[in-house]
Amino acid sequence: MIEAVGLSKRYGRTVAVDDLSFTVQAGRVTGFLGPNGAGKSTTMRMILGLDAPSAGNVRIDGKRYRELHNPLRTVGALLDAKWVHPNRSARAHLRWLAKSSKLPAKRVDEVLETVGLTDVANRRAGGFSLGMSQRLGIAAALLGDPQVLLFDEPVNGLDPEGILWIRRFMHRLADEGRTVFVSSHLLSEMALTAQELVVIGRGKLIAQCTTEEFVAQATENTVRVRSPQLALLRSALGQEGATVRDEGESLVVSDMDIAKIGDLAAAKGVALHELSTQRGSLEEAFIQLTGDSVEYHAAVDAEVPAQPVDLMPAGK
Amino acid sequence: MTLLAVERIKLFTTRSPLWCTIAALGVTIGFAALIAGVDSDNLPTIASTQFGYGFGLVIIMVMATLAITTEYRFGTIRATFQAVPNRTSALLAKTAVVAMFAGIVGLIASFGSVAIAKLIRPSADLSISSGYEWRAVAGVGLVFAVAAVIAVAVGTMVRHSAGAVSLILVWSQLVESLVVLIPNVGDDIQKWLPFYVANKFLTGDPDPTTRAITDGPPPSDAVLSPWGAIAYFVGVAAVLLVIATVTANKRDA
Numbered sequence: 001m002i003e004a005v006g007l008s009k010r011y012g013r014t015v016a017v018d019d020l021s022f023t024v025q026a027g028r029v030t031g032f033l034g035p036n037g038a039g040k041s042t043t044m045r046m047i048l049g050l051d052a053p054s055a056g057n058v059r060i061d062g063k064r065y066r067e068l069h070n071p072l073r074t075v076g077a078l079l080d081a082k083w084v085h086p087n088r089s090a091r092a093h094l095r096w097l098a099k100s101s102k103l104p105a106k107r108v109d110e111v112l113e114t115v116g117l118t119d120v121a122n123r124r125a126g127g128f129s130l131g132m133s134q135r136l137g138i139a140a141a142l143l144g145d146p147q148v149l150l151f152d153e154p155v156n157g158l159d160p161e162g163i164l165w166i167r168r169f170m171h172r173l174a175d176e177g178r179t180v181f182v183s184s185h186l187l188s189e190m191a192l193t194a195q196e197l198v199v200i201g202r203g204k205l206i207a208q209c210t211t212e213e214f215v216a217q218a219t220e221n222t223v224r225v226r227s228p229q230l231a232l233l234r235s236a237l238g239q240e241g242a243t244v245r246d247e248g249e250s251l252v253v254s255d256m257d258i259a260k261i262g263d264l265a266a267a268k269g270v271a272l273h274e275l276s277t278q279r280g281s282l283e284e285a286f287i288q289l290t291g292d293s294v295e296y297h298a299a300v301d302a303e304v305p306a307q308p309v310d311l312m313p314a315g316k
Numbered sequence: 317m318t319l320l321a322v323e324r325i326k327l328f329t330t331r332s333p334l335w336c337t338i339a340a341l342g343v344t345i346g347f348a349a350l351i352a353g354v355d356s357d358n359l360p361t362i363a364s365t366q367f368g369y370g371f372g373l374v375i376i377m378v379m380a381t382l383a384i385t386t387e388y389r390f391g392t393i394r395a396t397f398q399a400v401p402n403r404t405s406a407l408l409a410k411t412a413v414v415a416m417f418a419g420i421v422g423l424i425a426s427f428g429s430v431a432i433a434k435l436i437r438p439s440a441d442l443s444i445s446s447g448y449e450w451r452a453v454a455g456v457g458l459v460f461a462v463a464a465v466i467a468v469a470v471g472t473m474v475r476h477s478a479g480a481v482s483l484i485l486v487w488s489q490l491v492e493s494l495v496v497l498i499p500n501v502g503d504d505i506q507k508w509l510p511f512y513v514a515n516k517f518l519t520g521d522p523d524p525t526t527r528a529i530t531d532g533p534p535p536s537d538a539v540l541s542p543w544g545a546i547a548y549f550v551g552v553a554a555v556l557l558v559i560a561t562v563t564a565n566k567r568d569a
Contacts, residue, residue, distance in 0.1 A: 049401050050394055051568040066401040077398060083391030085330055092329035100322045100399035140395070 001026055001179055002047060002148065006056030009042050009203075016042045018203040019056065024181045024196075026147070029174045031194025031211065032183035033286075039203035040183040041079065044152050047181075048077055060148055072101040076141030077150040081133035086126025090117055090136050093125055094143060101144050111139040131162040138169070149173055151182040155189060167193050187286040191215060223258045225265075226250040226274035233270045240264060250274065319400065319409035326392075327383060327413055336379035337421050341428065344372035348429030352436040359440040360433040362449045365426075366518065369456050372425045376460055377484050380414045380467035385477040397569045404561050411468045411557060415461040422460025426453045448521060451542055455518050458546065462514070462553045469556035472564055487511075510552040513538045516545040 002024040009017040017039040024030045034040050045051040047058050049065030057064065060075055068074050084093050094108040112118045115135040120128070125136060134154060141149055151170070155163045170193060174180045184190050190197060190211065197214050199206040207214060226249060227233050234251060237244050242256035253261055258277055265272050327333055347368025352360040384407075387393040400406040430453060434442045444453055467484055474480035492509045496502040506512055516536035540548055 045394075045568070048398055050397060068401070071401055072399050079394070080391055083395050085326075085386060085390045085392055087330045087332070088326075089329065092325065096322050096325040096329070097395065097399055099318065099325060100396075102318060 002058065002060055002181060003062075004043070004047070004056065004058040007043065007046060007053050007058055008055040009039070009046060009051060010054045016203055017046070017053075020200065020203065020205055021056075022198045022205060022208050024179055024198070026179045027174055027177045028195045029170050029180045029182060029193055030196040030198060031190035032181055032198050032200070033187060033190050033194075034183075034185065034200040034206075036185050038185075038200050040185075040200065041152055042203075043200075044077070044079055044150055044181075044183065047150060048075065048079070070101045070144070072097065072103075072144035072146065074144070074146050075148045075150065076144060076146040077152075078134070078137035078141045078154060079150070079152045081130065081137040084125040084133070084136065087124050089122045090125050090128070090139075091121040093136065094139060097140055097143055103144060107143060111142045114142060115139045130157045131159065134158060134162065134166070138166075146178070148179040149181070151180075153183055153185070155184070155186075163189075221254070222278045223253045223256065223261055224250050224274060224276050224278050225253060225261060225272065227265070227270055227272050229270045232268060233265060236264055236268050236270070237261070252278065319405055320413055322396075322400075323410045323413040326387075326410075327417060330386075332382060332386075333379050333417070336375050336382075340372035340375040340379075340421055341425050343375065344368045344425040345428040345432050347371060349432045349436060352433035352440070360437055360442065361440070362430065362442060362444060362452055363519070365429040365433045365442065366452050366456065368429065369422075369426060369459075369518070372422070373460060373463055374485065374488065376418045376421055377463050377467040377488070378481055380418055380464035381471040381480045381484055382477060383414050384410060384468050384471035385475060385480050388475040389477055394569050403565050403569075407468075407472060407561050407564055408557075411465055414468050415464045418464030419457045419461030423454065423457035425460075426456035452518050455546070459514050459518060459549070462546075462549050463511075465553040466510070466556055469553065469560040472560035473556075507538045510549055512536055513540060513545045514549040516540060517542045517549065520545065 004023075005021050007017055007020040008015070020039070020043060032040055032043070042051060043058075046053050047060070047065065060068065065071060065075070084090075091108060091112065094111065095105065098105065098108050109118070109121075112121050115138050117132065117135055117139060120132065125133070128136065138151075138154070141151070149170075151166075154166050154170075158166065170180050170182060174195075182190075182193065184193075194211050196209070197211050198208050199214065209217075224247070225233065230249075230251060234244055234246075237251070237253055237256065240256065240260075242261070243254045245252045245254075258275065262272070262275055265275075345368075348360075348365045351364055351367055355364075358364075384393075387396065396406055397403055430442050430444070434440060444450055467480075470484055471477075471480045474483060488511045492506065492512050495506045495509065498505065513536070516538040519536055520538070520542045536545075538545055
């Protein structure tokens with residue numbers, strides 16, 4: 001279990017992490033979600049004792065990182081897959097890590113096998129593709145067979161096969177009762193990977209809940225209606241208490257069930273050309289929630305198209 | 317012991333320390349061979365065989381600096397501190413391993429220089445017997461080791477390879493010799509600069525019966541006695557190492 005209390009980190013006048021409190025439970029994959037620059041990596045570095053918090057503290061199973069005995073046996077982490085000397089072989093990299101935690105040399109071969117790098121173990125890590133580097137990083141994290149695992153943006157830049165592999169892998173680790181804490185700036189990815197979410201923006205906690213709750217709360221369901229008698233329908237819907245908004249040639253109705261809208265149209269004798277459920281994309285929802293807390297805004301706001309169904313795991 | 321083994325694995329699983337070692341030995345021993353072979357008028361002495369130690373020293377200091385700065389460059393220092401949250405012991409272990417290695421390279425360089433001179437000019441008297449001779453030869457190992465500690469400490473503080481290496485080179489090769497250009501006080505300052513003082517340990521108080529001044533590296537006229545000089549050099553290294561360790565503990569990795 002990871003427990004952060006009032007965690008803060010300031011660099012000069014910039015506040016990277018601001019009074020952040022959350023807990024990460026064992027046996028679940030917990031997503032750590034936030035836009036780029038929200039303070040995810042900084043928080044992870046503080047968990048690992050690499051950066052000293054300006055205020056507050058974070059404990060792993062009740063202990064600060066520095067108090068852990070042979071920490072690699074308690075906490076495994078992949079913060080950056082490139083943290084390997086490029087001229088050192090994958091095996092040599094794991095060998096010194098294993099030695100530092102008094103782990104037997106055969107453990108190195110075991111984790112190489114687990115991540116599927118046995119064949120390239122003696123090649124220099126500098127020549128590895130991003131996917132192979134990520135696997136090596138995961139091998140390093142698994143070395144001490146730790147109960148707590150931290151991954152920072154593990155799927156960044158991976159191909160679909162690699163993403164799927166990592167996703168399944170994390171579920172397996174959580175199913176074994178481990179604490180898995182994984183950061184991402186992609187809500188759609190987290191929706192598939194994480195059961196719990198810790199959402200931050202500009203270093204502040206936005207939400208801590210299950211992924212389902214977050215998605216349900218974040219995505220508002222609306223119904224799109226097209227009709228030649230739009231004005232008639234609009235007033236009818238308004239009388240029934242639905243919230244109606246014009247969108248080009250159609251109406252977008254919220255707060256009313258789709259069946260009821262259809263019934264109402266039939267009762268009023270209004271012909272319908274379209275009646276469809278619009279599901280807000282997770283991205284939209286995410287932007288809605290964290291919109292104020294994005295560190296760097298693009299000068300021109302990109303139009304985010306509503307992408308129905310595909311990204312929505314719940315309710316499928 | 318575990319930490320020493322960790323740092324030993326790290327040092328010997330990349331190739332640059334090996335290249336540096338070969339270069340350092342080649343330059344130092346090669347220089348001794350050159351002097352023994354070219355100067356046909358004089359037979360080599362112990363002092364003259366050690367002319368080239370400074371070249372090897374520079375290369376070994378670069379090796380020692382890179383041993384720590386590459387860890388910052390490639391982020392492995394974070395992996396190290398993750399595995400060993402006690403940064404002081406992690407850094408001391410690295411310093412110890414690098415210094416020991418540098419010392420061994422220094423010994424091979426100095427004794428190798430004597431051996432190659434003897435090989436080229438078998439008639440030369442190159443027995444190592446007096447206190448001066450022992451210091452001039454075996455002492456090179458000690459100076460290499462302590463210089464490596466300085467290099468690791470500077471590397472830890474500066475963290476960037478280029479910056480740290482330049483600082484080490486500019487200081488040991490330029491600043492310490494050019495400081496005499498400062499009017500009035502230059503000479504007096506130089507007598508207390510660490511590498512100049514370390515040179516006193518190797519070249520100072522020569523036994524006049526076995527050493528002509530022209531045969532050896534220019535003797536240092538630092539005011540300390542040879543053993544006082546090495547103590548001073550060790551002191552400088554220790555102070556730098558303490559500062560480096562304190563900074564590394566304070567800073568975010």
